[in-house]
Amino acid sequence: MLKTVVSILVLALSATTSFAADKMLADRHMERGGKCEACHTTMPPKAVATQQCLVCHGSYDKVAARTDKNDINPHDSHIENPDCTSCHRGHKKPVLLCDECHEFRELKVP
Template identity: 40%
Template sequence: MNKFILQNILLAMALTVFANGAIAADKSLGNTHKAAGVECSDCHETKPPQAVPMFKCLECHDTKDLAETTKNVMPTNPHENRHFSTETDCTYCHNQHKASENYCGSCHLRFDFVVP
């Protein structure tokens, strides 16, 4: 009986890890880019794929336009800030293969930005 309970607990733990990974993948920008017709090789130019440098993001995304779009975000504009102006590395917050995160919130607790 104890072996059966232990197996069920381990199975439940494994399923939880899998489900959390699937949820994180759904919140990544990879799906957004895929839906827009962007192929992996459009950004990953090497095999095996390496981390994508910010200049690849800038081929499609203009940082000054992003700053203008988010100018009314409070308590501050995440795309135009005192640390990096409009040149914050995109990957500090936005991730392709895992859930994005609020990089600013690691120091500024009141900056509770929702990050796509």
């Protein structure tokens, strides 16, 4: 009985992790009916400017308000308005710019 419960828990956990790891930011945007052109204004596609993300996400202040509940707000710190793609990546694993110097384990970049 206990064994079954444990393995169900493990299954549920690995399912969540692999979902998060499999789906890159661009794919998640495409699934919502987005188009490549929403982010890429040039052909062939190139790195995406922060300004392009803000066409939909409004402003740095707006994004910061969404993560204000965190002890450490990744969008409001002594690093003033870094490019979105210094953490969020389109088609590869995201990184946390802050961790070049800190170790904020509680912050997971989506």
